[in-house]
Amino acid sequence: MYSVILTELGISVFNEEKLERAFSFSNNVKEYLAVKNKEAKLNELINYLFSIQRGFVVSDESLLAILKKNNVDCQIMDDSKLEIIQSSKPQIIVDSGFASNPEDALGKLREFALGLSSSIVTEVSESPDLHIIQAINSLDEIDKIANALSSRLREWYGLHFPELDNIIDSINGYAQIVMVGKRESFTKQTFEDAGFPESKVDMLSLISSKSRGGDISDVNLSIVQSIAKQILDFHDLRKKLEDHVESEMQIIAPNLSAILGTAVGARILGRAGSLKKMAGMPASTIQVLGAEKALFRSLKTGSQPPKHGLLFQHAMVHAAPRWQRGKIARAVAAKAVIAARVDVYGEGLNETLLEKLNVRVGEIGKKYENPTEKDMRKPQSFERDGGNFGGRRREGGRFNDRRREGGDRRRDDEGRREGGRFNDRRREGGRFNDRRREGGDRRRDDEGRREGGRFNDRRREGGDRRRDDEGRREGGRFNDRRREGGRFNDRRREGGDRRRDDEGRREGGRFNDRRREGGDRRRDDEGRREGGSNYERSNSNKKRKRFGRR
């Protein structure tokens, strides 16, 4: 009986126990993969097999497929024989002359494993969607950094020119003015160059001449200006990233971009892990991607499931009336997954997808034009410190949670504390007012506002500043904001515990590891909880518990 055996180092033909002929691979990894992918030609082997003119048993299904395609009379080996081969692989390699002794065979197998593993890593790292994900994540992070830095800049330069803070909202505009220098050197031209409308320019020049602020030394000013310079640089970088994501998305995922838009599409892609993974997801998962915390809370406690996660940022969803959003999010998610599948496995732009979505959203808009009684009910509220979701335990992980979770509701608290995104402070004015108006309903409202605000921010950035200013003044929020600043710091101080904990984790690097593993939402959830146990470590010195004892 002739058997054809595929090993990592080559293909050997045995007659019973005796080697007849061995075909070693010159480039192990490449040729082995070619066989596994059924792409290998193997002319030499096939010619040889023909010359023997017999039936063969083959050790590998891919190899079998190749041989069958070439009309070689062969079949797959039976399991017992396969098992023998599997357990005596190093010996077979030695017998075939691919290695000089079993140790050498082992070394070569390891070399092969390293080579193949490395090539898989390389291959995966080359996929363009991973670069998009990095780009969109950088963009979000730059937003965060620019915000924090801008708060600092306002605080510092505010010593010199406090009134400016209140008048200018745009991060970029403020930094541009700081770049000019001391307030004494401001002219109308300064403000015009920074791109402010005329009415504002007049006001600015008036105020700058009688500011309440103190003098600033040149040394201090130069540092403040360096910060401002950084912020301006960030702004440029952000713009660049935005364009980059946009153009890349159009190339790699044109259908997804058509349905979701490039930015939202890229964010969802980031959540999913890769375009391929996204294509393999059910639409319902896409719908709540970014609202994991709310989803798992719902699974656990039976509270209402989230209607949308990151999808809230989608124009169709967040522009719709509240009671329609869930339905629209569902429709969008369904089409988004199909789009992802077309992008991975199909070709070109499929325009009917967007058309159908528009039709469907139109239908929803008509059919559910008015809210039902159920829709008007106040959403349930959650215990702050009860159950699994409150309490100090979680604190350690919170900071990170926030970043991970798009649709979570409680998060906005923190957002405020940390200064949030671009224009965060502006939003606050509105929020405070709303809170007063709507009383108990606040949480749900916050959510909408939070996300809504974020979306708007983007649009607003270059846009209408004046209206916002007014809004803020009406809200009488100057003081509010101030308070917040203080609170931010307080929190940080009193949170000494928490912070140390965070650091511990970072040192351990474990949390990062976890995160990198990516993909699996459930695991994330776990990671968070593990964060909790880390926290415990610092407090209770290694408690022990076993299942039995509890």
Add this chain to the structure above:
Amino acid sequence: MKDQIQIKRERGLEEDNQSYFWIKSEGEQRLATENLVPGNQVYKEKLIIKKGIEYRLWDAFRSKLAASIMNDLEIFPFENKTKVLYLGASTGTTVSHISDIVGPSGIVFAVEHASRVARDFLDRVATYRKNVMPILQDARKPKEYFSVFGKVDVVYVDIAQPDQTEIAINNCEMFLKKEGYFFLVIKTRSIDVTKAPKRIVEEEIEKLKEKFDVLQTIDLHPYDKDHAMVIAKYKN
């Protein structure tokens, strides 16, 4: 606390278990293994030289095997020359310590599917340790593993999948020798977030009983929350 460590340490010596060591560091007895590749750190763990031998501290908060030892693991089948199949190698923290223990004539087949962590694993562990065989494959398809041969003495499974136990059993059937040991980390939160962790552990153990004798179940608290380690022996 101190007493317990003392007892453990003595027990370790009594049983002549030279697989892992208790080393005094910063006033505490800490778990450690003898470094197979002196001078090489894997996850920024502390290296301690004692009597000319370099040891790597083994962090129970990062390695569930170490956590099991801290929580009174009774059987430790990893020793010199042991062959191990390790599913879910991740960045290789635990793998590196097992690699220390099994020594140059042992072997660890380390399976990991996610390429991101596999990158770190290759960089930090697989390249330096000659007894580690990196296998970038899905543990759901044991037939696709490359460079694996023979049966192994121990299968160690630490994967976060809802069907992790089934995957593990499949792998054991293919690669675990008779009466071989099986370490299964049950990640209750990966299996079902809605169920009580204790119940999940019971259910998963039930699945094992047909083919394994379950020897010990360890709650990994406080090192890992809602994780349990099950140690079992392959029957047939």
